[in-house]
């Protein structure tokens with residue numbers, strides 16, 4: 001895993017901020033097209049982009065700076081490490097658009113969206129926070145959606161994805177190629193953690209009862 005300037009920069013970025021201040025994070029922000037479009041209407045939100053590649057981070061930060069977006073900060077490093085450094089319940093939304101799909105089955109374990117990383121994301125989301133995930137890769141979409149559907153504190157919502165998602169480089173590329181792009185949004189429960197599990201169990205019981213009655 002890459003050595004991480006991200007960790008130090010993150011501490012400096014968060015130091016002195018009120019705990020309730022709004023914050024959203026894009027994982028794998030690439031050249032920053034999504035954040036640059038998304039940031040215009042969110043001047044009160046700290047928007048953090050993280051990417052492994054230094055040159056992409058540089059371009060993304062330049063894009064934000066050119067527009068005078070002082071609330072956008074791009075950090076370089078591995079997102080897996082970075083998310084563990086975020087304070088619990090401090091993030092209003094995570095955005096993950098077109099993450100590397102690692103299509104070969106022997107490489108799948110390199111995908112970012114694993115059960116382990118998902119648990120860290122959920123721990124860092126505020127109650128009611130959002131997790132947005134989009135990909136053109138059906139197999140990855142299924143993997144991510146199943147993990148989310150099974151998580152006791154997450155609920156898939158029907159709300160539309162943040163519109164600028166298709167303005168990212170890959171969003172534009174896949175749109176032009178007319179590839180199917182699948183995006184979901186999940187909401188973190190506003191309930192206490194154990195109540196979230198009970199709630200999900202109860203919904204399953206209700207579904208089972210209903211299925212029996214329908215037979």
Ligand SMILES: C[S@@+](CC[C@H](N)C(=O)[O-])C[C@H]1O[C@@H](n2cnc3c(N)ncnc32)[C@H](O)[C@@H]1O
Pocket residue numbers: 027028029030031050051052053056077078079080097098099100112168169170171
């Ligand atoms: C396919 S590109 C998509 C970029 C952008 N989201 C878009 O839609 O244009 C995936 C991006 O994720 C970054 N990336 C891959 N693995 C990462 C990791 N472990 N942590 C942070 N960024 C990562 C890559 O450097 C690349 O910029």
